[in-house]
Amino acid sequence: MSPSMTSAAPTLRWRLEDLDLQAVDREAVASRDDIFLLVCSASFIESGTDLYTRNLLDYFAGDGEFESWLARQWEPEELQHGRALRAYVEHVWPDFDWSAAFADFFAEYSSLCTLDELEPSRGRELVARCMVEMGTTTYYQALNALCGEPVLRDLTWRIRTDEVQHYKHFYQRFLQYRRSEGLGRTQVMAALWRRIAELRRSDADVALRHAAAWRWRDCPAPPALQDVRQQVFERMRGEFPIELAVRMIIKPLGLGPRVQRWAERPLSMLARRVLLH
Numbered sequence: 001m002s003p004s005m006t007s008a009a010p011t012l013r014w015r016l017e018d019l020d021l022q023a024v025d026r027e028a029v030a031s032r033d034d035i036f037l038l039v040c041s042a043s044f045i046e047s048g049t050d051l052y053t054r055n056l057l058d059y060f061a062g063d064g065e066f067e068s069w070l071a072r073q074w075e076p077e078e079l080q081h082g083r084a085l086r087a088y089v090e091h092v093w094p095d096f097d098w099s100a101a102f103a104d105f106f107a108e109y110s111s112l113c114t115l116d117e118l119e120p121s122r123g124r125e126l127v128a129r130c131m132v133e134m135g136t137t138t139y140y141q142a143l144n145a146l147c148g149e150p151v152l153r154d155l156t157w158r159i160r161t162d163e164v165q166h167y168k169h170f171y172q173r174f175l176q177y178r179r180s181e182g183l184g185r186t187q188v189m190a191a192l193w194r195r196i197a198e199l200r201r202s203d204a205d206v207a208l209r210h211a212a213a214w215r216w217r218d219c220p221a222p223p224a225l226q227d228v229r230q231q232v233f234e235r236m237r238g239e240f241p242i243e244l245a246v247r248m249i250i251k252p253l254g255l256g257p258r259v260q261r262w263a264e265r266p267l268s269m270l271a272r273r274v275l276l277h
């Protein structure tokens, strides 16, 4: 990539300084293990974005405009999500050793993030990226509804808004590659399916496991990970915006309005089963 691509300052929609951590209602949130785990595991994944950016930049080498957006907009925004969530964790739970926990997480996560994990063509990889952004959009929207603490509500909504914009950008790029690669619905569907199945395990699981391990590191009788995961998941399930998820999942299929209306209900049921069970 040319130096000019990275030299200009990113145009972020908000800044870390916009967060008023002093206004956090610690009473409301410090005892909530579910919120700790959800915010902390998200901070790990967001903070590991630079690893993924390198993979994506290699994969999209030569597509200058897109490379530039990845490096100057997408990556700085994702890393800012990580920094802001980390700042929140460290403010509310000052005894938690975020750096050490992240180092453990990153050692495992970096071995999962390789070029082999990418889809076999750029168009299909962009479908996968749309699904990742669908996953983050709905995650932060559910967390926003669940958390109840005003500063975290503000933060999760800011992040959610960025994730929607990421989805839109990946989607627009996908439309161009769909044409040039002549991608059919079956191929798009296969990429969708692979990535959604992937969303359920891997990254989020690894992050949650390390957040929990460090949270209860000195506890003589830590709760079973399976129980913790189950409890956190149950709470998120109650707030999960399933209709939004379905709209974001089926958009790349380019169905006509009539087919889309017809497909929405069965797809909602399917999405509920796949994403929430």
Ligand SMILES: [Fe+2]
Pocket (backbone or CB within 6 Å): 046, 077, 078, 081, 136, 159, 163
């Ligand atoms: Fe993000």
Ligand SMILES: [Fe+2]
Pocket (backbone or CB within 6 Å): 078, 133, 136, 162, 163, 166
């Ligand atoms: Fe994103």
